[in-house]
Each structure stands twice: as structure tokens, then as C-alpha cells.
Amino acid sequence: MDKRQELYRGKAKTVYATDDPQRLVMHYRDDVSAFDGVKLAKLDLKGETNNKINAFVMGKLAAAGVPTHFVRVLNERESLVKAMKMVPVECVVRNVCAGSMAKRYGIEEGRKLGEPIFEFFLKSDALHDPLCNDDHIRVLGWASQHEIDEMRALTHQVNAVLKPLFAAAGIDLVDYKLEFGHPTDDPTGPLVLGDEFTPDGCRLWDATTGEKLDKDRFRRDLGDVIGHYRQVAQRIGVPL
Ligand code: TMP
Numbered sequence: 001m002d003k004r005q006e007l008y009r010g011k012a013k014t015v016y017a018t019d020d021p022q023r024l025v026m027h028y029r030d031d032v033s034a035f036d037g038v039k040l041a042k043l044d045l046k047g048e049t050n051n052k053i054n055a056f057v058m059g060k061l062a063a064a065g066v067p068t069h070f071v072r073v074l075n076e077r078e079s080l081v082k083a084m085k086m087v088p089v090e091c092v093v094r095n096v097c098a099g100s101m102a103k104r105y106g107i108e109e110g111r112k113l114g115e116p117i118f119e120f121f122l123k124s125d126a127l128h129d130p131l132c133n134d135d136h137i138r139v140l141g142w143a144s145q146h147e148i149d150e151m152r153a154l155t156h157q158v159n160a161v162l163k164p165l166f167a168a169a170g171i172d173l174v175d176y177k178l179e180f181g182h183p184t185d186d187p188t189g190p191l192v193l194g195d196e197f198t199p200d201g202c203r204l205w206d207a208t209t210g211e212k213l214d215k216d217r218f219r220r221d222l223g224d225v226i227g228h229y230r231q232v233a234q235r236i237g238v239p240l
């Protein structure tokens with residue numbers, strides 16, 4: 001496998017072409033961003049820590065029957081993935097009220113939800129990822145009703161796998177964001193989980209102390225961001 005030209009530079013990862021048009025290299029940089037790219041920093045060891053956490057979680061999800069784009073780890077900060085055409089929406093499941101949901105409805109952070117709540121957001125930094133519903137997605141042509149149903153079902157399925165995985169390590173999975181797409185070699189087949197699952201895109205609280213172990217440490221200037229990411233890795237059994 002040959003790494004070729006840079007295709008896309010996101011806020012924390014860079015995507016490269018390979019000699020195989022169906023495969024891409026995902027390179028995890030040490031960059032961290034929050035508030036739609038307004039707050040930026042570089043954190044030592046972030047790239048390799050997230051590459052390893054993502055590989056571990058994607059492996060657990062695949063083993064549980066969730067289709068993912070992940071192929072294999074290439075080196076400390078790179079993984080090989082399937083090339084995908086992504087649906088431009090973000091799928092969030094919440095087990096505990098926090099973040100934008102707490103703000104939007106004036107509910108205190110930390111209120112446990114009687115059942116998981118699913119939300120869609122349009123993926124657009126310029127528009128600050130506005131909340132949207134099935135009708136917006138279908139009528140505006142971002143995805144079909146079938147794809148909407150698949151994204152909702154897969155995002156809940158991920159909860160059924162990861163909530164107990166984190167709970168076994170004494171960590172509450174408060175919420176998380178997923179993105180889906182179609183592999184370019186199967187554009188009309190089922191949706192596949194893309195992007196990443198790392199502490200950048202979820203909230204993880206210590207089940208006993210409530211300590212935040214995720215990107216809120218950066219957003220809210222709580223300090224030692226990567227020390228806490230690595231604590232998560234070590235507690236769930238990711239080899240670092
Ligand atoms: P929110 O409370 O800001 O809506 O975020 C909910 C969860 O989704 C939280 O774990 C962070 C994650 N998320 C991202 O990773 N990127 C995003 O652009 C958004 C909107 C949420």
C-alpha cells in the first residue's frame with residue numbers, strides 16, 4: 001500500500017489517497033479544536049492516542065456486527081480505511097443530558113435520561129452544526145428515509161455495545177457523535193460507520209467521581225487533556 005497525495009485536511013485528521021482508489025489513509029494529527037474550529041491547540045501524543053483508541057473501539061464495534069470503514073492500523077498515527085462518500089449529517093445519542101442539549105432546553109448537565117435520546121445535526125462549521133430532523137434531511141436531499149432509519153438504528157446499536165464497554169471500566173458514556181457513509185466500492189449498499197470514535201467526539205465521565213475524561217477538558221480549560229484520554233485508553237484496555 002502506497003500513501004499518495006493529501007485529499008482533505010480536517011480539524012484533527014488529514015486524509016490521504018493510496019494506490020488503491022477504494023482505500024484511504026487517515027492521519028491523526030496532534031491538533032485539537034472546539035467551538036467549530038474557533039479554539040485551536042496542539043497537544044502532544046494526541047494523534048497516536050486517538051489513532052489507538054479509535055482502532056480498538058472500531059474493532060469492538062465490528063465484532064458486534066456494526067459495519068465500519070476501519071481496515072487496519074498502519075503506524076502510530078495512521079490507519080487504513082475504506083474510501084467513503086459521507087452523509088453530511090452528524091448522529092448523536094445521549095444517555096445523560098449535557099452540552100448543547102442542556103443549554104438548548106435549560107436542563108442541568110448530568111440529568112440521566114430515561115432512555116437514550118437521538119439527535120441529527122447538519123455537518124457545517126459555518127452554520128455551527130444546526131440541529132435538524134428527518135424531514136430536513138429527506139426533503140433537502142441530504143439522505144433518504146431509508147438511510148435516516150439506518151443511521152438511527154446503527155447509532156443506537158453502537159450505544160448497546162459501547163455503554164457496557166465503558167461501564168465495565170467505571171466510565172459513563174454520556175453522549176457521542178457518529179458519521180456514516182457509503183464505501184465507494186458499494187455505493188448503493190448499507191451505510192457504514194466512518195470518521196472516528198475517540199474522546200474528541202464523545203463525553204466520558206468517571207462513574208464514581210464524575211470527572212470529565214473527554215474533549216470537554218479542552219473546551220472548558222480543565223487541563224491535562226491527553227493524560228485523561230490515555231487514562232480512558234488504559235481503563236478500557238487499549239494497548240498504548
Ligand atoms: P453537543 O452537546 O455539543 O451537541 O455534542 C454532543 C456530542 O457530540 C458530544 O460528545 C460532542 C459530539 N460532537 C462532536 O464531536 N462534534 C460536533 O460537531 C458536535 C455537534 C458534537
Ligand code: ASP
Binds near residue numbers: 033034036200215219
Ligand atoms: N468538533 C467541533 C470542533 O472541533 C465542535 C466541538 O467539538 O466543540 O470545532
